[in-house]
Amino acid sequence: MSHIVFFLVPGVHLLDLAGPAQVFSTTADFGHPYTLTYVAEQPQVSSAQGLPLAAGLDWPDLGPEDLIVVPGWRTVALADGPAIGAASLQALRNHHARGGTVASVCAGAEALGQAGLLDGRHCTTHHDVQDELALRHPGAVVVRDVLFTADDRVITSAGIASGIDLALHLVATRHGPAVAAQVARDMVVYARRNGHEPQSSAMLRHRSHLDDTVHRVQDLIDARFDQPLPLPTLASAVGVSERTLTRLFSRATGLTPLRYQQTLRLERAQHLIHHGATIDAAARSVGFEDPRMLRRLRARTG
Incomplete structure (x- = not known):
């Protein structure tokens, strides 16, 4: 069983969170068990759409097969985003150092950048803040206008609905493209891959x-x-x-x-x-x- 931990910050976009959560939840419905946990630095987080979200304060014990996802938040500029505590950034670093995977949706890439996980790695984010991400984290290789990137267990996506593409990619990598296609079909979404690469599997390529x-x-x-x-x-x-x-x-x-x-x-x-x-x-x-x-x-x- 794999553990998926969503780290929530104030102003989190609901679809950044709900899209990947739905993918892993649906995958579990098809017999591939996942435990979904929501962690924040306060017990209640207000979403960008006004819906309050409850979260735990303690990080669970995670292993190499587990995943941390940082959904994005509403912001005009990354520099004006919510402050992220040192303990949370350390939790991201520790998980990756132990062999785990970390992922972000939209502005969530900023959290990975603050944790030092973008240095020397390809990454992406929402097109509105791509340039700022590159300026704030000059060691990162920001790839513009793609759905998502994957580099050494650091996976970043462009934002909003692209979090679904990121999660389907992870499901396809772990369980095979047929399972990812089955999940996409159940969710009534296209089974897409990266925006700048041809889809590598016929099982996904012909499911749109x-x-x-x-x-x-x-x-x-x-x-x-x-x-x-x-x-x-x-x-x-x-x-x-x-x-x-x-x-x-x-x-x-x-x-x-x-x-x-x-x-x-x-x-x-x-x-x-x-x-x-x-x-x-x-x-x-x-x-x-x-x-x-x-x-x-x-x-x-x-």
Whole structure:
């Protein structure tokens, strides 16, 4: 079980907090247990939207598998933000030093900067305060206009809704892209990755739609991509005709169900080959009876 601790400061933005919290809570609903805890320097914190939030005062014992998230707060300038106590900054430093991960949303990057965790690392924040973050923490490498960055267990996001992207990235890293896609679908959000990089997984790349029938077919293919999955079997599983399924699937993803399955197989085979497997062994592992099919697909994609 992993512990997620949200460190709250006065003026915290509700969506900066609620977005990542919902991602981890939904992930727990799908059988990957998380404990969510809220810590602050006072027992009640006023949010930027006026809703008072209760929080604990004591930091729990954390291990390397645990995460601290600092949601952002309402501010015109980082220099005018709420004061953060030395003990809280030390808690951030200690957790990272012990092998844990720290993350921020929006202006929360300022807290990581004050803790010295941005020095020499790539980071980002809301576009309104990117320049100021770079000036206040000259040792940081501020990456502008991206959804989030990840550098040596320090993860920062641009702000507001991008905290959801950050949390989905962490879920995909820990549990795989299929789980992240499942969570995104349940939350009715796009399963996105970083704003300046192509999405690295087909399971996420082709999930940016809201067609529930297609999602259910993708769930089946994701779980059994290394097995024969004839079109009649897939169509029967979701209660539509083969022609309807092909039309819906192509409209939502740009691929036929077979091409989607082949894409997953190819992606997994490439991973195995890069880790030392032979082409023949990788082909068998992902369900190709004839390794020549894998060779043709690899040649087609360059």
